[in-house]
Every structure is written in structure tokens, then in C-alpha cells.
Amino acid sequence: MHIVVCVKMVPDTTQVSIDPVTNTLIRDGVPFITNPYDTNAVEEAIRFKDKYGAFVTAVSMGPPNAESVLRKAVSIGTDRAILLSDRAFGGADTLATSTVLGLAIKKLNEEQPVDIVLCGKQTIDGDTAQVGPGIARRMNITQLTLVDEVVSVNTEKKTIRIRRKLENYHEIIEVKLPVMMTVEREINTPRYPTVPGRLHADDVRVEIWSNAQLKLDPATIGLPGSPTQVRRIFAPEREKGEIMMGEGPDRTKAVEACFAKLLDRDIVHV
Amino acid sequence: MERLIFLIVCLGAFAFFFKNIFRLVATICLGRAENRFDNLWSRCAGMFAYGFGQLRVIQKKFGYNHYLLFWGFMTLVLVNFEFLLKGIFPAFSLAFMGPLYYILMFAADIMSLVVLGCVVLAIARRLFFRPYFIDQTADAFLILCLVGSLMIAFFGMSACEYRLDELAAGTYMLVTRGVALFLRGSDTESLHASMRVFWWIHAIVLLFFMNYLPYSKHLHVLTAIPNCFFRSKHMVATVPRLQFKKGEEFGISKVVQFRWKDLLDFMSCTECGRCQEVCPASNTQKTLNPKKMVHQGKVNLFTNSKSVFANRPADMLAPAPKDAAMNVPLINGSDKSVSKKAIWDCTTCGACMQVCPVFIEHAPKIVQMRQHLVMEKAEFPEELIALFENSEQRSNPWGIAPSDRAKWAADLNVPLVTQGVQAEYLFYVGCAGAFDSRARQVTTALTKILNAAGVSWGILGNEEKCCGDSMRRLGNEYVFDKMAQANIEQLKKYGIKKIITYCPHCYTTLKNDYKQFGADFEVIHHSELISSLIAAGKINPSSDSAGRVVIHDSCYLGRYNNLYDQPRDVIKACSGGRAPAEMERCREKSFCCGAGGGRMWMEELDGKRIYLERTQEALRAAPDTIAVACPYCLTMYEDGVKDEKAADRVKVKDIAEIVASSIS
Known part of the structure; x- marks a missing residue:
């Protein structure tokens, strides 16, 4: 079983304020953290590893310092860490982001077939919840959003049964692998990294993939590939x-x- | 023939004894290295005071019974030495000592009676008025009976000898002469026969006693004095600093990972139960019982060392191999292991270490076991995960945005040393003082005092970080290590030399723990500072607003740093010279509020709440104000006073608040 988990480095939003003049986030001195929903995705991936011996690859797209969130994923048991980092990827919206992530996971799929792609339900900085489904679309696999429980996995038939948390009810679905799942925070409590885990993570080599490897059309990625434009960010009065x-x-x-x-x-x- | 038999018995007994002693030394050597051979003179002084002088033993009344037993033994050691040698070489005698010999025999005779009396008392105490913290063990009765019979045999033997006129110092042995009165009229032959019987009883009991020691809690007869010699020279026995290298194991999960002195500690426990008597956890029906923990350590050590020696007979004194076979786990698993629950119950208040007559260091052992659970296993009460992540990510226990740290100072015009302000003192506010709304009132009170006294001071503002106290006590040494290094680097960057703290936890961490990381700041608790400002006439508290004040000694201030008088002096100055009222348990014997050792951040599910136990004690002193000098104690008492429905009549105040309201 091969599991790919996507993680994003985000600013600790409780510490972010908005510049009233420029309407942009003041990120000076604000620490970066792993997107909280993604910590649950990583935990769920490691549980697949504990239970079924899955191989877990963590992927992130971001600036070079985003490797810190990948190391955190490694510290609790992720086997491989890949950072998609290139100036050409910068300024991407959810569409351009899922293009890059989708292709990278496709490449991983060629090396070793991917059974489950795990994402957090959404990120706390963008709150769109679009990247997960975008990846599923580009990989052309089933998408299961808002998952709050993995009920069972049948490794022989290669099926998975999960529970989705919807507004007023739960939905239990069984589908064939491969799938892309986005997870709710209730799905688990992320484990705390052990010190041997952290020391191992400090030494692990985080692979950096740039567009030289992915060879995507520059017009489909980064700022040029992003139809979304931010006009103004403000706190509603x-x-x-x-x-x-x-x-x-x-x-x-x-x-x-x-x-x-x-x-x-x-x-x-x- | 009789002599030959005795020679064989004696040699056998001593061979067996020394084999056991060698095994004990080898067992202690299984522990990790640590230098406890520094300050030899003061170590010797301590050994005489606490080992031979029994200073801690006699802090409880019944300790005098032990004092007499101990000195009875010391006197009898020489006499028994003569006894054994005489058994082999009948011509041997200590009589060459001259008059000293007569004094020795006079004393030995009296002391034997005293010891017999003490033994009877001890047996009666265990049978009829046994304190709850002493267990009724067969072991204790056996030893007491052995000692008693040794004394009776001694008198029987020497009385016969006296009658037979074979006792060189007979004239001076008053008790023996008294016993001999009963033997008047007996003929020489029967006297001689009874003398031999008593002699053999004495010999056999003596040799048996000697060899029984290593198998019982009376092993302390051999280990207690060395343990006093090797005691920690620091008031706070902190855990050692760790090196975080890959491949190492962090914290302690096997008994041989302790330092050798810890293993000697296990062997030195007399099971007197004094630690249990003062432990806040034991007193409120929790799992932790420090006496039991040490006993479990001892049994675990002896059980596991057997298999270590079995696999490695060649060089008994070499350190234990890293992968030493440990059949019985140290943490959880059997009655020879310490339970996880007990490990998390400890408030690290240090009351156990304060009363232990033989200087066993309980708290560092517990913290090191926590280190294993946190750093190797990530197994800890679930409520701690938020604390750990908040402390690491936002450098405060609550996870409040670091940019809010200096909010309390927004309207106070407080100088920032980070902006190049030259100040004599840095006021290290601490997380509670900066974020907790109640503790913030103390911070502003202290601000008022500093300004009134014209002290040159400043703060780090939003750049201040958590000192890491809770992380260290809870065993998260890895994160603490990083926090300590970052803090020291920052403090050095701004050229800080003198630091004022309000929280005793910041105080001891900056002052004592950071020394292991190369820090050497002059750290001053606000109680020290305020009392010296008052003494110097820089502030003059006048009014008497607090009414009848009862004082609480916070563990990290008192037991950890010996600051007992300063807070009292401060209150005295604010109460028109009246000393504060004291609780039943005060100063060195102060009872923890329940929040130390990281317990502040944990649920307290078992037994009575510690803060309630303590608040009730404070309320018994009928105070108008309960004075504290610690933000944790403040929180705990505030809760306690509310729970006891006393909030209307009793105020909980920090000493700084009492002072601030009594200066204009």
C-alpha cells in the first residue's frame, strides 16, 4: 500500500493581522506551522502504515523553508518527503496548486502505485477546500471529502469504507481504491513526535522537485496559471x-x- | 573442638557476607557515572552530621529511639569485634586499651540495656500505636527480635562470666552485675554450661544478623552512612542535562539507566515512611507513594541485576551493557515496577527529599522516568499535548499569541531593554504574569513597587519567552533544552546581568536549571528584592490593609531555594511589625498547592484535590488574607477559597499586592 499525504505550511493565523492600509497579511515575525487539518491527514496516513504496513510519502508545495513541515511529518513516521519548490510555482491559486501537486503524485504513482491520497479538509489560511478535489480530478480518481472515520479497508478486494461528516447526517461509503480523501479534525488525534523520531527527521533528505523535473507548461502554473486574483483582504466590520x-x-x-x-x-x- | 567449629562457622559467615557486599558494590556500579566525590570536606561534615549525628532522624520524636539504637550499635561494634576474635583466639582482649577499655565496657553494658529498651518500644509501637505510614512487615519484627535476643544473650553470657570471675571489666558493668544477682548460688559447672549456651546464641545470632542485612530493609545499616556522604550538594536535585545524539535512549526505562547514586538510594531506604507522610499525592489518595516507588526501584534493581550478572560473570564491576537484559520493566508491568500513574502524580514539591533521613533523591528519578515516557514513547496524559505544542510553538502554556505578551504593559510606559534601554534589572515577567488575568494584577503591583523604589528596570516585551519549567518537570527535556538555549542566548544578547522574577518556577529555572546550560545570571525573586528595598528604606509600607495574614511557602521558593524569611519580612513590614500567621505545615514542611511539576496543566482525577487539602489548612488559621508568592499557588488558592465558599471573607494575595496597596 502506498499513501501520499499532502501538507501545507501556513502562518499561525491566530497571530496574523491585516495591514489596514495595504489590505495584506502582516506575516512579519509570525511563525509558520503545519496546516492543522493536514496534521490529521498525516496521522491517518501513519495509522495506515501501523496497521497495513503502508509506505507513506509526504508532499508539499511551497518555498524552501516549507521543508520544516515535511520534517515534522517524517518525525512521526512518514517514509519519504518531497518538496515541490520552484519560483515558477509561486503565487499559485488552488487551480495551479492542484495542477502541480496532481502531476507530482502522478509521477509518484508511476514509481509505485498510489492507493490513497490524503489531504486535510482545508487550509486555515485559504479556507477553500479545493486543492484536494483538484488533485483527484487531475489524477482521475475517486474523491471522498469530509471524512471523519475510516471504517474498514479490504486489502484483498482493494476497497475502503469511510464515513463522511455532512451537515446534518453521516454518510458511509465504500469505494474501490485508489481514492483521494480529505479529512476532518475529528478523524484522529495526531501523535506527539518522539525524540528519536525528531532526530531522524533532522537528518532525513527532503527531495526538492522543481519544474525542471515536472516540466509543466509555465502558463498553467504559478501566477500565470491562476485565474483567481485577490482584490482586497479585510476583516468584516x-x-x-x-x-x-x-x-x-x-x-x-x-x-x-x-x-x-x-x-x-x-x-x-x- | 568448639573453637574449630566456631572458626569454620565464622569464616563461612564472613565469606558469605563479603560475597554479598561485593555483589552490592557491583550492583551499584551498574548505574551510570556521576561525580559525587567533589567537596570532600563538606561531604564528610554532612556524613557526620546526618549519618552519625542522625540530625534528620531526630526531627521526629520517635527518631530518638533510633538515635539510641544507632549509638548502641556503634558502641557494641567494638565489643562484638572483641567477642568474635576471642572466640577464635581465647587469649585476645581489648584490655590493652587500658582505662579506655573499662569505659568502653561500662558504656557497652549500659547501651545494651538501652538498646533492649528501644527494641521493646519499637515492637510496641508497631503493634499498638503504629503510624499509618509504617508498614507492618515480618522483616521488621524479625530484625527487632534478633537485636533483642542479641542483647539478652549478651547479658546472660556476661552475667555468667561475672559470676565465674572471668570478666575483666566486670566491676564497671553495672547492668551485668545486676543480672548476675539472679545467679547467686549457682555452681561453677552450671554457670559455665549456661555461659557457653549464651555465648553460642550470641555468636549465631550475631553472624546471622550480619548476613541477613543485605536481604532486608536493614541493608540501610550498611548503606545509609555512605548515602549521606554522597548526597546531592545542590538544594535542588535537578535532572542531568542530556545530549541529544541519534541512537541514544532518552530518559529512563531500565533501572540500570539511573546514575549509581540513584541505585545506592534504592538500597538505602529504611522504609521509615516519612516521605509518604509528607507527600501531597500520598496524602490525597493518589497512586504515588514515594516510599513504595523507592522500594519498587530496589526490588526491580535486585531482580534485574541477577540476570545481568548471570550473563556477564567475567567483570562484575564493568558498567552494564546498553542492551542489558532487563526481565522486569521499570515502568508498569508488575509489582516490581513503578506504575505510570504514580509517575504522573508527582508535583516535584520536594517534601520527600526534605525529610528523608538518608537523602534519597525521589523527584529526579520520577522526572527521568517521565522523560522516557514523553521522549521515547510519546505516552502522557492527553491534556498535556496542548501544553507541549503551545509551549513549543508559541512559547507559553496557553497558546496565546506571543504578540500579546506585553499587552499588560500597554498603558504603563514600561521600558523595553530590547529597544536599547539601559536598565540595571530585567524584570522577567513570566507567562503567568504576562497572560493570566489574575497574575497580571500582581505584575502591575510589582511594577508600582519598582517605580516607587526608583529601581532601574526594563522588560523584554513581546520578545520574552517561556522559561520551560513545566516542560522540564514533565520530562519534555528535548523541548526544554531548546528553550533554555534560546533564552540564554537572548538574555546574553541584551547584556542582561540581573534578573527579577515574580514566579518561583521561572526563578529556579533561570537560577538553577540554566546553570547546566552555561548561564550565570544573578536571579532575584521579587520577595528578595522587595524585602531588601524595605530594609534599605526605599519603600515604606504603611497601612495595614491585609488584616490577619497567613503565609504559604511555595515549594520552589522555600525547599528549592531556601527563601523562607524574605516573604515573611515583607508581610511583617506591611502589618505594623506583626509576623504573619503560620499554617500547621509551614516553611520546610510546607504542603504543595498541587500545581508544581507540571501538575498545573493536568487533570486531578483521583482522591481529594491537593489544593483543597491545602486551602482548608490555610482557612483553619482563620485569616483575612492568604499570602502567596507564586502565580500557581495564587490560582490554586483562589480556586480553593471559592470551592470552600470563603471568597467573601478571605482574599488571596501575592505579597507584591499587599505591599503595593500599602504604599502611597
Whole structure:
């Protein structure tokens, strides 16, 4: 079994603020972390490894310092780490990103057939949840989004049964491998890296693949290959709503006042 | 013929004894290397004070019983030496010592009676008024009976000798003469016969006793004094620094991975139970019992060392091979192992180490076992994962954005040393002081004091990082190591020499732990600083707003760093010269609030909550204010006071807050 897990380096968004003048993210001094959803994807990949002896390859697209998130994946058990890094890939939107990732995984598939591609449900910086499905489309394999449980795997018949978390219900689906899955955070709790794991990860060689290897048409990747353009980033102004506070004996008053307003506007009924 | 038999018995007994001693030394040598041969003079002084002087033993009243037993033994060692040699060479006698010999025999005679009395008392204590922290073991009774019979045989033997006029120092042996009164009228022959019987009983019991020692908790007779000699010279017995090289194993999962002194510790335990009596975990029905932990270490060591020696008979004193066969795991698995639960129960408060009469170092052992669980196995209570990741990624336990660290100082115009401000002191605020809303009030109170006293000070602002205390106590040494190095580099970059801390955990970490990483800052706790500012007249607390104050000694301030008087002096100055009220357990005997050793970040599921136990004790002192000098203690008492529904009448305050509100 060969599993490819995609990870992205993202800014720790709780620490990001938006420059009110330029409308861009202020990333100065903000630490980068592994996209939290991707940590669950990596954990799930390692569980396949623990259970079925799968070989796990982690892939990331990003600047050279993104190798840190790959090393983190290696520290908990990923076997191989590949960083897709080229100036030509820069400025990519989700379409151009999935083009590059999709081709890279296709190349990996030629070396050793890929059974499962794992992605986080979405990233915390872009929040689009489009790259996973984009990869599935380019590889022409089944996509299973919003997976919160792997129910079972039949290694002989090469099928997988999973549960999807939808708005008001769960959906259990069984499909033939290969598949692309995007995972919810509830699917698992990522393990903490051991020190021998970290020391191993420090020494591991992260392969860098540039467009020299992938040979993609420059017009389909990076900024030129990205139809999306960011016009403005801003935090929406709050027009309505207020915070009603009260401590000690005032608590009751605050709650009463709140309910009075809700009743007033017909939002709740007695 | 009788002499020949005795010679054979004696030689056999000593051969067996020394074989066992050699085996014990070899077992200790299985441990890892550590230099405990430094400061020889002060080590000797400590050995005399605590080993021979029994200073810690007599801190409890019943310890005097042991004191007398011990000195009885010391006196009798020489006499028994004479006894054994005389058995082989009847002409031998210590009488050549002259008058000293008569003094010795006089003392030995009296001491034998004293020892007999002590033995009776000890047996009675175990039978009729046994403290809960002492286990009723057959081992203890056997030893007491052996010692008792040794004394009885001694008197029987010497009384007969006295009657037969064969006792050189008989005149001076008052008790013996008293016993001899009962033998008046007996004929020479029967006296001689009974003398031989008593003599043989004495000889056999003595030799048996000597050989039984290594198999029982009375091994401490041989190991306790060396253990006092090799005790830790630091107030805080921290874990050693590790080298993170590939292929090494981190932390301790096999008993032979301990340092040799730890193994000697295991052998020195007398099972007196004093550690159990003071342990906050044991006192609140948790799994951890420090006495049991040490005992399990000992049994584990002896069980596993057998197989190590079996596989390696050639050179007994060579260090254990890395892959030494360890049939019984050290952590979890059997009654000869320490349970994981116990390992996580420890608050590292150090109360056990403070009372141990033979200086066993419990806490570092526990922390090193935690290191194995965290760094090798990634097995720890699940609530810790957030702490570990927050500390590593955002350098504070809560995971709050580092850019919010200096928010408390936003309107206070606090000088930043990172912006080139020259200040005499760096105020290292600490995570609690910077992020915790309650602790922030203490930070601003301290700010007020520093300014009022005209101290030249500054902060690192958002560049300050967590000191890593919890990480180290919880066994996440790898991350702590990185944090320590980064902090020291940063502090050196800004040319920091003197550091003020408010949190005792930052204090001891910067002051003591960082020494292993090459730091040498002058670290001052705010209690030290404030008390010296008051003494120098730089601030003059006037009003008396706190009412009746009861004081709590935080473990890392008191036991770890010997700061007991400074916080008291501060409160005194704010209470018109009145000393604060004390709790039943105070100063060296202070009871932990329950948050140390990383327990602040863990659930407390078993038994009574430690903070409740302590808060109830504080409330018994009927205070208006509970004074603390630590953000963890502050949190714990605030919770405790609320739980006890006493928040309306009792305030919990840091000493800095008490001072700040009493200066204009």
C-alpha cells in the first residue's frame, strides 16, 4: 500500500493581522506551522502504515523553508518527503496548486502505485477546500471529502469504507481504491513526535522537485496559471450585534436584558 | 573442638557476607557515572552530621529511639569485634586499651540495656500505636527480635562470666552485675554450661544478623552512612542535562539507566515512611507513594541485576551493557515496577527529599522516568499535548499569541531593554504574569513597587519567552533544552546581568536549571528584592490593609531555594511589625498547592484535590488574607477559597499586592 499525504505550511493565523492600509497579511515575525487539518491527514496516513504496513510519502508545495513541515511529518513516521519548490510555482491559486501537486503524485504513482491520497479538509489560511478535489480530478480518481472515520479497508478486494461528516447526517461509503480523501479534525488525534523520531527527521533528505523535473507548461502554473486574483483582504466590520456583560449580581440583569431584546425582536418566544 | 567449629562457622559467615557486599558494590556500579566525590570536606561534615549525628532522624520524636539504637550499635561494634576474635583466639582482649577499655565496657553494658529498651518500644509501637505510614512487615519484627535476643544473650553470657570471675571489666558493668544477682548460688559447672549456651546464641545470632542485612530493609545499616556522604550538594536535585545524539535512549526505562547514586538510594531506604507522610499525592489518595516507588526501584534493581550478572560473570564491576537484559520493566508491568500513574502524580514539591533521613533523591528519578515516557514513547496524559505544542510553538502554556505578551504593559510606559534601554534589572515577567488575568494584577503591583523604589528596570516585551519549567518537570527535556538555549542566548544578547522574577518556577529555572546550560545570571525573586528595598528604606509600607495574614511557602521558593524569611519580612513590614500567621505545615514542611511539576496543566482525577487539602489548612488559621508568592499557588488558592465558599471573607494575595496597596 502506498499513501501520499499532502501538507501545507501556513502562518499561525491566530497571530496574523491585516495591514489596514495595504489590505495584506502582516506575516512579519509570525511563525509558520503545519496546516492543522493536514496534521490529521498525516496521522491517518501513519495509522495506515501501523496497521497495513503502508509506505507513506509526504508532499508539499511551497518555498524552501516549507521543508520544516515535511520534517515534522517524517518525525512521526512518514517514509519519504518531497518538496515541490520552484519560483515558477509561486503565487499559485488552488487551480495551479492542484495542477502541480496532481502531476507530482502522478509521477509518484508511476514509481509505485498510489492507493490513497490524503489531504486535510482545508487550509486555515485559504479556507477553500479545493486543492484536494483538484488533485483527484487531475489524477482521475475517486474523491471522498469530509471524512471523519475510516471504517474498514479490504486489502484483498482493494476497497475502503469511510464515513463522511455532512451537515446534518453521516454518510458511509465504500469505494474501490485508489481514492483521494480529505479529512476532518475529528478523524484522529495526531501523535506527539518522539525524540528519536525528531532526530531522524533532522537528518532525513527532503527531495526538492522543481519544474525542471515536472516540466509543466509555465502558463498553467504559478501566477500565470491562476485565474483567481485577490482584490482586497479585510476583516468584516461588525454592523450589528453587541456584547452584553455583567459580573456578580449584574449577571442576572444582563441575561434578563438580553432575553428582553430577543423577545422584543421576535427571535425567541415564550 | 568448639573453637574449630566456631572458626569454620565464622569464616563461612564472613565469606558469605563479603560475597554479598561485593555483589552490592557491583550492583551499584551498574548505574551510570556521576561525580559525587567533589567537596570532600563538606561531604564528610554532612556524613557526620546526618549519618552519625542522625540530625534528620531526630526531627521526629520517635527518631530518638533510633538515635539510641544507632549509638548502641556503634558502641557494641567494638565489643562484638572483641567477642568474635576471642572466640577464635581465647587469649585476645581489648584490655590493652587500658582505662579506655573499662569505659568502653561500662558504656557497652549500659547501651545494651538501652538498646533492649528501644527494641521493646519499637515492637510496641508497631503493634499498638503504629503510624499509618509504617508498614507492618515480618522483616521488621524479625530484625527487632534478633537485636533483642542479641542483647539478652549478651547479658546472660556476661552475667555468667561475672559470676565465674572471668570478666575483666566486670566491676564497671553495672547492668551485668545486676543480672548476675539472679545467679547467686549457682555452681561453677552450671554457670559455665549456661555461659557457653549464651555465648553460642550470641555468636549465631550475631553472624546471622550480619548476613541477613543485605536481604532486608536493614541493608540501610550498611548503606545509609555512605548515602549521606554522597548526597546531592545542590538544594535542588535537578535532572542531568542530556545530549541529544541519534541512537541514544532518552530518559529512563531500565533501572540500570539511573546514575549509581540513584541505585545506592534504592538500597538505602529504611522504609521509615516519612516521605509518604509528607507527600501531597500520598496524602490525597493518589497512586504515588514515594516510599513504595523507592522500594519498587530496589526490588526491580535486585531482580534485574541477577540476570545481568548471570550473563556477564567475567567483570562484575564493568558498567552494564546498553542492551542489558532487563526481565522486569521499570515502568508498569508488575509489582516490581513503578506504575505510570504514580509517575504522573508527582508535583516535584520536594517534601520527600526534605525529610528523608538518608537523602534519597525521589523527584529526579520520577522526572527521568517521565522523560522516557514523553521522549521515547510519546505516552502522557492527553491534556498535556496542548501544553507541549503551545509551549513549543508559541512559547507559553496557553497558546496565546506571543504578540500579546506585553499587552499588560500597554498603558504603563514600561521600558523595553530590547529597544536599547539601559536598565540595571530585567524584570522577567513570566507567562503567568504576562497572560493570566489574575497574575497580571500582581505584575502591575510589582511594577508600582519598582517605580516607587526608583529601581532601574526594563522588560523584554513581546520578545520574552517561556522559561520551560513545566516542560522540564514533565520530562519534555528535548523541548526544554531548546528553550533554555534560546533564552540564554537572548538574555546574553541584551547584556542582561540581573534578573527579577515574580514566579518561583521561572526563578529556579533561570537560577538553577540554566546553570547546566552555561548561564550565570544573578536571579532575584521579587520577595528578595522587595524585602531588601524595605530594609534599605526605599519603600515604606504603611497601612495595614491585609488584616490577619497567613503565609504559604511555595515549594520552589522555600525547599528549592531556601527563601523562607524574605516573604515573611515583607508581610511583617506591611502589618505594623506583626509576623504573619503560620499554617500547621509551614516553611520546610510546607504542603504543595498541587500545581508544581507540571501538575498545573493536568487533570486531578483521583482522591481529594491537593489544593483543597491545602486551602482548608490555610482557612483553619482563620485569616483575612492568604499570602502567596507564586502565580500557581495564587490560582490554586483562589480556586480553593471559592470551592470552600470563603471568597467573601478571605482574599488571596501575592505579597507584591499587599505591599503595593500599602504604599502611597
